[in-house]
Amino acid sequence: MSLSASRLRLPLASCEGHEDQAPLQVGDLAREVGRSVRAIHLYEELGLLKSARSKGRFRLFDADAVMRVRWIAKLQDLGLSLGEIQSIIKNVDESASAPSAMKLLRDTYREKLAATAAQIARLRALESELAMSLSYLETCDACDPARLMHACSSCDLHDCRPPPELVAAAHTGPRAVAHPPEKS
Amino acid sequence: MSLSASRLRLPLASCEGHEDQAPLQVGDLAREVGRSVRAIHLYEELGLLKSARSKGRFRLFDADAVMRVRWIAKLQDLGLSLGEIQSIIKNVDESASAPSAMKLLRDTYREKLAATAAQIARLRALESELAMSLSYLETCDACDPARLMHACSSCDLHDCRPPPELVAAAHTGPRAVAHPPEKS
DNA sequence: CAATACCCTCACGCGTACGTAAGGGTTGGT
DNA sequence: ACCAACCCTTACGTACGCGTGAGGGTATTG
Secondary structure, three states: OOOOOOOOOOOOOOOOOOHHHOOEOHHHHHHHHOOOHHHHHHHHHOOOOOOEEOOOOOEEEOHHHHHHHHHHHHHHHOOOOHHHHHHHHHHHHHOOOHHHHHHHHHHHHHHHHHHHHHHHHHHHHHHHHHHHHHHHHHHHHHOOOOOOHHHHHHOOOOOOOOOOHHHHHHHOOOOOOOOOOOOO | OOOOOOOOOOOOOOOOOOHHHOOEOHHHHHHHHOOOHHHHHHHHHOOOOOOEEOOOOOEEEOHHHHHHHHHHHHHHHOOOOHHHHHHHHHHHHHOOOHHHHHHHHHHHHHHHHHHHHHHHHHHHHHHHHHHHHHHHHHHHHHOOOOOOHHHHHHOOOOOOOOOOHHHHHHHOOOOOOOOOOOOO
8 A cells, every 4th residue: 555656666755645745756757747757867967857866876856846847848848949948947046146047037038938929920820821721622622523633723613813822832743844954 | 144043144044024934043942942952952852842954963943843842841830840741742642633632631731720729729828828927027126136046935026926837947946855865 | 264153962960859778776565 | 585667877779850061063254
């Protein structure tokens, strides 16, 4: 009887109601945050994460580590590399005072907010292009099932002319320049 | 007098009003679409792009190639790998008829539309987390400039408690598990 | 004919974020 | 004591999307 974090082990602290206190082994942390053990190791190598060690040199993590890895994941989703995350941490660690650290963090977050907004805008534009292309392609259901791609350029079944770029560019099949080479 | 695509060359076709007809050399295409020559070569190696050749084995591209590369770029922005783009093209090329090709294309685009919407949603969530964190961090300006990070956990200047995760996780500095190792 | 400014085809290199295997300890239950 | 299930370190491997020469033609100007 005892499955604090792993299913069969409890190095210390257990059965006390909240398991928040039980140190997690690397595999437990990995499962908790949905990343591989190797990834956790990597984060620690890069200084993104710290751990205590058991007497047998096993890594032990606390609840903050869980938060930390989730934080890393979010920053990655925001498009930051592990190197960039490293420098965020370095900035914070090297700041003499809390307010100066927070200013640096703020600046970084501000940049990323702008970048994220821009990225969202780009994706939304692409999203609507995709939607338009899809509606354009609906019409193809009404096409003669035997018709060849080559005929698409003279198709008049669609409401929209010219076709969306996402559709038109896909029609540029095995073909080359219209006017071969050589200058008369 | 003659700078069709490059600035000093015009292999053929020129001074005819629209330059759309003038075949582009690889460098011209690259500049046009904002990618490196190496990238264009790669796309061709992967079968994403076709080209004619001059008698001296120079690649020659037409206007469709420009569209094609822009298309590739958009799909990349949508998160597709070059390999995935390859298979889109393969699907289209291998389809016996146009309507069947378009069905495959539609399926792919549908998937990507869903994935893109999901990605936008994730980014929007992160965006608002960032915004909240920024507003939280504004308050730090009112903090004693000499205060240390360690004091943040008992700070009551902020409107929001607890602090956003994006802020809290950054405070997990050089520290380890509260309860070191060893049992009892 | 020389000088540029391009282009060609290999083919190895790189940065990121891990995957994966090797060889060998540690933990905890029975 | 023994075993299964973990963990440790070290270190090479992988997938992507190009970057970067090397060595050698080609096209257009003067």
